[in-house]
Amino acid sequence: MSFSRRQFVKGGVTAFTFGFAAPQAICDIAFAQGSAARNLVVVYLSGGNDSLSTIVPYLDPNYTVRRPTIAIPAANVLQIGTDSSGVALGLHPRLTGLKSIFDAGRLAVIQRTGYANQSRSHFTGFDIWGTASVTNTSGTGWLGRYLDGQTMPVDPLIAWNTQRETPRPLMARLVGVPAITSPATYAFSSPNTGVEATYERTAQTRISSHIPVDRPHLAFVNSQTQAAMNTLDRVATVATYRPANTYPNNGFGQALTAVAGAMNKQIGTKVFWVQTGGFDTHATQGVNQGSYFNLMASLNDGLKAFYDDLSAQGMLSNTLVLVYSEFGRRITENGSQGTDHGAGANMMVLGGGVRGGIFGTAPNLNTDPANPTLENSAGDVKYETDFRSVYAKILDNWLGSNSVSVLGGDYRTGAPNIL
Amino acid sequence: MLEHILRRMGFGASPADLASWAGVSIDTVIDRLLNYESASTDHDSKIGNPAYVGITTSSGNPFSPNTLINDARQRWLFRMIHSQRPLEEKMALFWHNHFATAYSKLAGAVGQERATRLMDNDPNSLPGSPAGQIQVLREFATGSFPGMLMAMAKHPAMVYWLDSQLNTRTRPQENFGREIMELFSLGIGHYTEADVYAAARVFTGYNWQVAGDRNDAQSSYYTFLYRAADHDTNAKTFTFAIYPNGGKTIPARAAAAGEQDSLDLILALARHPATAQRLATKLYKFFVNETSEPDAALVTAMAQSYLGNNYNIKAVLRTLFNSSQFRNPANFFQRYSWPLEFTVRSIKEMGFSGLSVNTALTPLSNMGQHMYEPPDVNGWELGPGWISTSSMLTRMNFAATLAANQRFNLARDAQPYRASPDRVLQYMLARFPNIGFTSTATSAMTDYLRSTAWTGTDAQLQARVPGLARLIVGSGEYQFN
Structure with a gap:
C-alpha cells in the first residue's frame, strides 16, 4: 500500500558508502556535468487538474450543456487554434502568459493523455504516473530510475526536490534526492558563532561521515546528514540569487525562483521537482473568479516569470518544463459547482527546445455511451496518448537517456513530436 | 531499560522524571504507565506555571487552545512533555496517524475557530460542544477498537474530511466507505470494489450540522447529524461475513433505523482477523521494532489478545508490553523517531x-x-x-x-x-x-x-x-x- 524507503535502505547501504564522494570530488563532478547540461523541471499540479477548464473546447455544444455553471464562456477563452480533428481550443482566460509562450512556439499542449482503466484515486493515480507502471505502483519512480542510471558517484545535487517529502517519481534505489524547500533556510546553525561554530561544524561533518556498514539505518541517516553538510555551501549561493523580474509571492513562485537560482549559479542540477496544489476542485470552481481562476493565476504567473527569467539569462534553451496532474476530472459538473475525479487529462511541455503547438485530439463531449473519445458511460475523458510516451520522448530526446530501460518497456510509439 | 520504557510508552524522560522512577521495578513502571486511569489529569492547569515549559500566545490574545490551532498545537506539546499519562498522548498520536485527518480542509470549510474545535476541542470549554477528534482518540486510546471506529465514523471532523456529507442515497460517494476498509481496518487485499460500493451505501445519510450560536465562530460548533431521508434502505451484501453466523447481507431497514447498518458493518470490520493482524503489526512496529521484520509469534499473540478480549486495545498492549521482545535490548533504538x-x-x-x-x-x-x-x-x-x-x-x-x-x-x-x-x-x-x-x-x-x-x-x-x-x-x- 503505502510506499516505504525502508526496503531501499536495506539494499542500498553499500551504495551509500560509495555514493557520496569527498567534497572536492563532488565539485569536480558538478563541474564536469556542467552548466551546459540540460535541465528538466517537473511541475506537478496536485489534486487532479480539471483539464477541460485549462484547455477549453469552447465550441463543443456539450461543453456548456454539461457544465452549466462552470463552463468558460467562448468569448473569454484565449484562442489557440484548432487541433488535428478540427476542434477549436482556447486557453483559460487567466493563462495570458502561457498564451504568449504558445504564440512564441515554445509551449506544447498534449491532449487526452493517460492510460487504460485509469485510476480515480489520488494516491494510486499519483503513484502510477510516478512509477510509470500500472501494475507495480510501489517501486521506484521514473525520474529516480533515470538518476540511478547516471555514472556513480553522482553529485548529491543532481536532483532537487522543492518539497519536504520525496515524491514517488524521485524515489531512487541509489540516489538520495535532497529536499530543499528554501535555499535560505537550508543552512546549518549552531548555539555558537564565529570560530566556535566552525569547530562544531567540523565535528558534525566528521560524525556524519561515518557510514557504518553493520548499522544500515544509522548509515542511512548519516548519509543524509552528510549530503546536507556537503551541499550547504553551494545551496547557500542559490539563496543569494536575485531575479531581475518579479515572481509571484507564493510557494510556487518561491520554488521556481530557487530553481532559476540553481541554474544561474550553475550547481549542476539536472532534475527539479516543483509542486503546486489545490486542484481537487470538488466545489465552487467558479468562472471569472473563484478557486479555479486563482489556480490558473498562480500557475500562469509562476511559469511566465520563470520563462521570462530564463529567457533574460539565456538559459531557456537548456530548460524543459513538464506540467502534469494525476488525473483529469469528470466532464459533467457535480451538484456543488465543482467536478469529481475523472480520467484522461492534458500535459503541457514548455521550454526553449520545445516544438510548440497542439498535440493529440480533444474529446467529443456528447453523452453517447459509445462515444470513442470518452469512457465510463461518457462520464470521463478517455486517454488517447499514453503518458509514458511523453516521458519516453523527454528521456530519449532531451535527457539523452534510454527510455526503454528507464520505463521498463518501449513507449516510443505514438509519442507526440514535441522535441 | 527505564529510559527505553519511557521513550516507547511516552516521549522520553527529563532528569527529574528519571529520579521520580528511581527504585521502582520495571514491571511496576510498565503497569503504572499502561493503567494510567488513576493518574492525574491536571496537566493543563500547569500551563503558564514557570516551572514548566512555556507557551506563547498570539499578540494580545488569551491562550485559546480550543479555537486557535496554533494554541491547540502548543497544548498538545505541553501534554506530551508534562502529562502524568504519557501513554495516553502517545496512543493519541498513534491514532492521529491512523485516522489521519487534516485541519486545513476543515478550516477551509468552517473557519479556524470551529475547525480547531473539530480537531481537539475540550468539551468542558463550551457547553454542548463535543470533544474534538483527537480528544475522542484520547478517550478511546486503549479502549474498544469498534467503539473508536464508530466514534470516528460519526465524528463531524471525519464526516467532512472524507465527504460523508456528500454521500447520499441518490448519489453515493465512496470516499469514507473505501478508507474505513483500506486504511482504518482490514487493509488492501481483504475487500473488493463491490464491498466499497456496499460500504458507501451503508454510510449514506451521515452528515454534520452547526450548533450553538451559529453566527458566532467562537461559540458555535459542529455535531454529527444522521439524515434519514438520505439513507439507502436497501439490503447491502458483502464478500465477507457481517454477522457471527456468517451472513454477508445487511438486511433492508427503514431509514429511521438506518444507523444500525453502520454498526453492523463496523463490528464486522473490527472482528475480522485481517484487522486484528493489521493492528497488531502496526502496534508492534510502533512500540517494538520497525527496522526488521516483525516477530511473527508476538504479532500473533497480540492479534489473539485482541480477538479474545472484545477487540480491546489495552489487552493488545498488555501482551506487547509484557513480552520479552519489548524489553529486549536488541530492540532498543530500532525505530526512527517521529x-x-x-x-x-x-x-x-x-x-x-x-x-x-x-x-x-x-x-x-x-x-x-x-x-x-x-x-x-x-x-x-x-x-x-x-x-x-x-x-x-x-x-x-x-x-x-x-x-x-x-x-x-x-x-x-x-x-x-x-x-x-x-x-x-x-x-x-x-x-x-x-x-x-x-x-x-x-x-x-x-x-x-x-x-x-x-x-x-x-x-x-x-x-x-x-x-x-x-x-x-x-x-x-x-x-x-
Whole structure:
C-alpha cells in the first residue's frame, strides 16, 4: 500500500558508502556535468487538474450543456487554434502568459493523455504516473530510475526536490534526492558563532561521515546528514540569487525562483521537482473568479516569470518544463459547482527546445455511451496518448537517456513530436 | 531499560522524571504507565506555571487552545512533555496517524475557530460542544477498537474530511466507505470494489450540522447529524461475513433505523482477523521494532489478545508490553523517531526552563510533522520516510536552538566535571543516556571539546557544552527511538 524507503535502505547501504564522494570530488563532478547540461523541471499540479477548464473546447455544444455553471464562456477563452480533428481550443482566460509562450512556439499542449482503466484515486493515480507502471505502483519512480542510471558517484545535487517529502517519481534505489524547500533556510546553525561554530561544524561533518556498514539505518541517516553538510555551501549561493523580474509571492513562485537560482549559479542540477496544489476542485470552481481562476493565476504567473527569467539569462534553451496532474476530472459538473475525479487529462511541455503547438485530439463531449473519445458511460475523458510516451520522448530526446530501460518497456510509439 | 520504557510508552524522560522512577521495578513502571486511569489529569492547569515549559500566545490574545490551532498545537506539546499519562498522548498520536485527518480542509470549510474545535476541542470549554477528534482518540486510546471506529465514523471532523456529507442515497460517494476498509481496518487485499460500493451505501445519510450560536465562530460548533431521508434502505451484501453466523447481507431497514447498518458493518470490520493482524503489526512496529521484520509469534499473540478480549486495545498492549521482545535490548533504538518524539524527548533531556513550545512548531513542520496536518488520509510516511537532507538540517538546527536556549543551565550542570574534557563528555553522555554512539562519534566529540586548549573556564563551558549537546541531539544515533 503505502510506499516505504525502508526496503531501499536495506539494499542500498553499500551504495551509500560509495555514493557520496569527498567534497572536492563532488565539485569536480558538478563541474564536469556542467552548466551546459540540460535541465528538466517537473511541475506537478496536485489534486487532479480539471483539464477541460485549462484547455477549453469552447465550441463543443456539450461543453456548456454539461457544465452549466462552470463552463468558460467562448468569448473569454484565449484562442489557440484548432487541433488535428478540427476542434477549436482556447486557453483559460487567466493563462495570458502561457498564451504568449504558445504564440512564441515554445509551449506544447498534449491532449487526452493517460492510460487504460485509469485510476480515480489520488494516491494510486499519483503513484502510477510516478512509477510509470500500472501494475507495480510501489517501486521506484521514473525520474529516480533515470538518476540511478547516471555514472556513480553522482553529485548529491543532481536532483532537487522543492518539497519536504520525496515524491514517488524521485524515489531512487541509489540516489538520495535532497529536499530543499528554501535555499535560505537550508543552512546549518549552531548555539555558537564565529570560530566556535566552525569547530562544531567540523565535528558534525566528521560524525556524519561515518557510514557504518553493520548499522544500515544509522548509515542511512548519516548519509543524509552528510549530503546536507556537503551541499550547504553551494545551496547557500542559490539563496543569494536575485531575479531581475518579479515572481509571484507564493510557494510556487518561491520554488521556481530557487530553481532559476540553481541554474544561474550553475550547481549542476539536472532534475527539479516543483509542486503546486489545490486542484481537487470538488466545489465552487467558479468562472471569472473563484478557486479555479486563482489556480490558473498562480500557475500562469509562476511559469511566465520563470520563462521570462530564463529567457533574460539565456538559459531557456537548456530548460524543459513538464506540467502534469494525476488525473483529469469528470466532464459533467457535480451538484456543488465543482467536478469529481475523472480520467484522461492534458500535459503541457514548455521550454526553449520545445516544438510548440497542439498535440493529440480533444474529446467529443456528447453523452453517447459509445462515444470513442470518452469512457465510463461518457462520464470521463478517455486517454488517447499514453503518458509514458511523453516521458519516453523527454528521456530519449532531451535527457539523452534510454527510455526503454528507464520505463521498463518501449513507449516510443505514438509519442507526440514535441522535441 | 527505564529510559527505553519511557521513550516507547511516552516521549522520553527529563532528569527529574528519571529520579521520580528511581527504585521502582520495571514491571511496576510498565503497569503504572499502561493503567494510567488513576493518574492525574491536571496537566493543563500547569500551563503558564514557570516551572514548566512555556507557551506563547498570539499578540494580545488569551491562550485559546480550543479555537486557535496554533494554541491547540502548543497544548498538545505541553501534554506530551508534562502529562502524568504519557501513554495516553502517545496512543493519541498513534491514532492521529491512523485516522489521519487534516485541519486545513476543515478550516477551509468552517473557519479556524470551529475547525480547531473539530480537531481537539475540550468539551468542558463550551457547553454542548463535543470533544474534538483527537480528544475522542484520547478517550478511546486503549479502549474498544469498534467503539473508536464508530466514534470516528460519526465524528463531524471525519464526516467532512472524507465527504460523508456528500454521500447520499441518490448519489453515493465512496470516499469514507473505501478508507474505513483500506486504511482504518482490514487493509488492501481483504475487500473488493463491490464491498466499497456496499460500504458507501451503508454510510449514506451521515452528515454534520452547526450548533450553538451559529453566527458566532467562537461559540458555535459542529455535531454529527444522521439524515434519514438520505439513507439507502436497501439490503447491502458483502464478500465477507457481517454477522457471527456468517451472513454477508445487511438486511433492508427503514431509514429511521438506518444507523444500525453502520454498526453492523463496523463490528464486522473490527472482528475480522485481517484487522486484528493489521493492528497488531502496526502496534508492534510502533512500540517494538520497525527496522526488521516483525516477530511473527508476538504479532500473533497480540492479534489473539485482541480477538479474545472484545477487540480491546489495552489487552493488545498488555501482551506487547509484557513480552520479552519489548524489553529486549536488541530492540532498543530500532525505530526512527517521529519528529514529535524527537522534539519532545530533546526538550525533556536538554531542559525547558524559559523555553516556549511555540519555538518547536515551525521546526516540526519542517521536519515533516505538522501537527493536526497529516499529508493525506494515509498518514505520515514513517520510518526512513522522516529522514531527508532538509529534515536532518531542521533536526540539527532545532537542537541548536534548544542548546542556545539552555546555554547557562547546561554549562552550570557541567561545572563539577570541568577538570577535563573527558569528564565533561562522560557527564553529557550520561545525561543523554545509553544512545550507543559509535567510537567515531565519541572521538569526534572529544576532539571537538579539545578544539582549542582545554581551560574549563565558565566561558569555555558556555560555548562547548551547548555545542556538545547540539552534536549529541543532532547525531544520527539520536534520531532513533
